[in-house]
Amino acid sequence: MKLDEALGISLRAVDREIQNIVKYDSDVPRSSMLAQSIIGQLRSGGKRVRPLMVIVGSRFGKPQDKRKIWQLAAAAEFIHAASLIHDDIIDNSPLRRGQPALHVTLGVNEALHVGNYMSARVVELISTYSAERERYAYDLSSLVTTQLCIGEYQQLTHLYDYGVTIEEYIEKSKNKTAQLMAACLRIGALAAGADDVTADLLYSFGEKLGISFQIRDDILDFTQSSEKLGKPAGSDLRHGQVTLPVLFALQNEALAPMIRAVSADTSPHLIDPVITAIQQSDALAKTEQLSNRYLDEAADIIDQLSEYPAHKDLQVLLRYFGGRDH
Numbered sequence: 001m002k003l004d005e006a007l008g009i010s011l012r013a014v015d016r017e018i019q020n021i022v023k024y025d026s027d028v029p030r031s032s033m034l035a036q037s038i039i040g041q042l043r044s045g046g047k048r049v050r051p052l053m054v055i056v057g058s059r060f061g062k063p064q065d066k067r068k069i070w071q072l073a074a075a076a077e078f079i080h081a082a083s084l085i086h087d088d089i090i091d092n093s094p095l096r097r098g099q100p101a102l103h104v105t106l107g108v109n110e111a112l113h114v115g116n117y118m119s120a121r122v123v124e125l126i127s128t129y130s131a132e133r134e135r136y137a138y139d140l141s142s143l144v145t146t147q148l149c150i151g152e153y154q155q156l157t158h159l160y161d162y163g164v165t166i167e168e169y170i171e172k173s174k175n176k177t178a179q180l181m182a183a184c185l186r187i188g189a190l191a192a193g194a195d196d197v198t199a200d201l202l203y204s205f206g207e208k209l210g211i212s213f214q215i216r217d218d219i220l221d222f223t224q225s226s227e228k229l230g231k232p233a234g235s236d237l238r239h240g241q242v243t244l245p246v247l248f249a250l251q252n253e254a255l256a257p258m259i260r261a262v263s264a265d266t267s268p269h270l271i272d273p274v275i276t277a278i279q280q281s282d283a284l285a286k287t288e289q290l291s292n293r294y295l296d297e298a299a300d301i302i303d304q305l306s307e308y309p310a311h312k313d314l315q316v317l318l319r320y321f322g323g324r325d326h
């Protein structure tokens with residue numbers, strides 16, 4: 001079953017709210033290139049995981065204003081979509097979800113403007129909820145966006161850096177991936193009037209889930225076929241990203257020298273045997289173990305929220321992210 005169906009949330013309603021951000025933008029005509037690019041970008045797919053998390057968070061309170069929850073949910077997708085436009089430029093990725101990336105169809109400069117406009121528009125939208133008691137809204141519009149940028153920056157400054165520690169990798173994954181997910185759950189909860197303790201537990205749950213998600217994504221880069229990935233296996237390492245499987249492989253004395261020899265100047269055919277050696281080592285199993293540890297910690301948090309009927313939705317998220325039954 002799809003995630004939205006398992007959570008009992010209408011994806012069409014989520015999508016309508018996302019489209020409304022463009023539709024009711026008085027500064028940008030619907031027919032303009034900017035609006036059309038944003039619409040195209042948002043229609044190109046995606047599972048809407050982050051908006052769904054906002055709505056799940058709201059189920060831990062009693063929303064007075066459901067419209068606000070939906071707007072926050074839509075805003076979360078806007079931030080995510082904007083970050084992917086920038087990410088594809090930074091990574092020089094020609095494809096997103098099997099389609100040409102925006103910087104390929106529009107050019108880098110135009111795509112940058114679209115991404116910038118989308119993230120600025122979210123700040124504008126959220127500033128409607130500017131009363132002090134609604135400070136949570138800023139978590140989404142500013143704090144989390146800055147964390148995304150910091151995460152990307154950390155990644156960029158540690159390319160081909162084999163001295164990176166596991167703690168630094170986890171920190172970067174929190175910033176780049178986990179904190180937006182965590183903030184979505186917390187913002188949904190706070191916007192629905194949930195208490196701070198519950199909202200903070202939801203934040204921790206989302207953070208653990210997000211870290212595990214990023215770790216799994218990094219494992220998939222080694223395990224999935226190139227057809228499925230849409231890029232050659234081991235692409236992260238080929239681009240200098242020292243992910244968790246690489247860090248565990250570096251602990252193997254036989255593997256470490258060949259991994260350390262990989263630099264921006266190494267030709268692709270010389271990297272192939274390094275990727276194969278990592279795939280055949282125990283690094284992927286160790287990586288999976290750490291990912292599962294985060295899932296276990298997330299499951300413990302669900303236990304602390306078991307008085308809420310919505311804790312079942314957290315179990316759905318956990319199963320979806322971990323592919324395991326709890």
Ligand code: FPP
Pocket residue numbers: 079080082083084086087088090091093115116119145148149152176177
């Ligand atoms: C995907 O990474 C990218 C992210 C999770 C975040 C990217 C964030 C920025 C570029 C900061 C700018 C943000 C805004 C809002 C303007 P990936 O390359 O590991 O995953 P992929 O395989 O999906 O590309």
Ligand code: MG
Pocket residue numbers: 087088091093
């Ligand atoms: Mg990328």
